[in-house]
Amino acid sequence: MVTNLLENNHLVLVGKVTSDKTYSHEIYGEKFYIFNLEVPRLSKVVDVIPITVSERLLTNLDLEIGKTLKVEGQFRSYNSYQNEKNKLILTVFAKDIVEVEENESNEEEKNEEELTNLVILSGYICKKPIYRQTPFGREIADILLAVNRAYNKSDYIPCVAWGRNARFCQNIEVGTEVKIVGRVQSRQYEKKFENGESETRVAYEVSIASMEIVEKEEKPEEDVV
Numbered sequence: 001m002v003t004n005l006l007e008n009n010h011l012v013l014v015g016k017v018t019s020d021k022t023y024s025h026e027i028y029g030e031k032f033y034i035f036n037l038e039v040p041r042l043s044k045v046v047d048v049i050p051i052t053v054s055e056r057l058l059t060n061l062d063l064e065i066g067k068t069l070k071v072e073g074q075f076r077s078y079n080s081y082q083n084e085k086n087k088l089i090l091t092v093f094a095k096d097i098v099e100v101e102e103n104e105s106n107e108e109e110k111n112e113e114e115l116t117n118l119v120i121l122s123g124y125i126c127k128k129p130i131y132r133q134t135p136f137g138r139e140i141a142d143i144l145l146a147v148n149r150a151y152n153k154s155d156y157i158p159c160v161a162w163g164r165n166a167r168f169c170q171n172i173e174v175g176t177e178v179k180i181v182g183r184v185q186s187r188q189y190e191k192k193f194e195n196g197e198s199e200t201r202v203a204y205e206v207s208i209a210s211m212e213i214v215e216k217e218e219k220p221e222e223d224v225v
Contacts, residue, residue, distance in 0.1 A: 009074040009147050009155065011092065011119035011184065013049060014100060015039035017067050024052060031055040034091065035063055037071060039117050039184075047117070047186045049204065052076075053094040061097060072096045075119055075184060075206065077155045088156060090204040092184065117183040119206055121157060122214060123147035125176045129161075129169040141166035143208075145180065158205040165208055177214040182206045 021033040032054055039047045051071055063069075073095040079086045126146040133139055143159040159180060161169050172178070185207045192198045 007074075007120075008122035009076075009120075009149070011071075011073060011075055012115075012117075013037060013039050013051075013071045013092065013184065014116040015046075015049070015069065015071075017063050017065050017069060018048060020065065021053075021058075021063050033058070037069065037092075041117070041183075047184065048202075049184055049186060050091045051094055051097075052091045053097060057094060057097050061099065068100045070098050070100050075121070075155070075157055076149075077157060088158075090157070119180075119182055119184055121145060121147050121159075121180045121206065122177065123154075123157070123180075125172055125174050125178060126156065128174055129172055131166060131170045139163055139166040141169035143169060145178070145206075158203070159208055160205050161208045161211065165211055168211070172213070177216075178211055179214055180206065180208050180211045182208040182210075 015037040017035060018038045019036040021035040024032045024034045026032065032052055034050055034052050037049050037051050039049055041047065051073075071092060071094050074093045075090065076093045077088055077090050080089045081087075123145040125143060127144040130142040131139070132141075139162065141161040143161060145157045145159055147155045147157055149155055159182070183206070184204065186202055186204050188200055188202055190198045191201050
């Protein structure tokens, strides 16, 4: 795997196709589609991640259900206006997709989980991190990271820190630049409404393995003449 560390948003996923592609949108005559990729964890739990892909990457690639693929790209967000409310939608934007032979993917899984699900983000804390503890005493912190993109756009990526990383997040100020290494995960939750009804939904986020504050380089002071 070759990762361009100069990018502030880079990910690699290896998993199996679990849905047919569906039409998403079109930009300047280029059509985009969405399909689901099932990515296993070492714990045998699987994350089902939505992948957005250009038709141009599908010229010589068949998205057959059950096929194992390696996807390189970015974790992105956009706002969708639904029922008079804005909803943050998260997806993996594919920049390259290749088919992986079954024995090759198995070897990757045996070596390191990071090889099948790795995301590297550099961005800015845009909301005060929310620190809490579970009833069993496990420490968790929720973070919203703003990651700059071209053309003055930003992606807003929910992230979850655990243990000492969660404790570390308590004192990080809004506007601080951080670098995060982790994995993309999906989880189901129950959305409860005022009328007492509930609905099962899926959330996507980055589970943080490591994080660090990006130190600003101080510019040398110019001599005043």
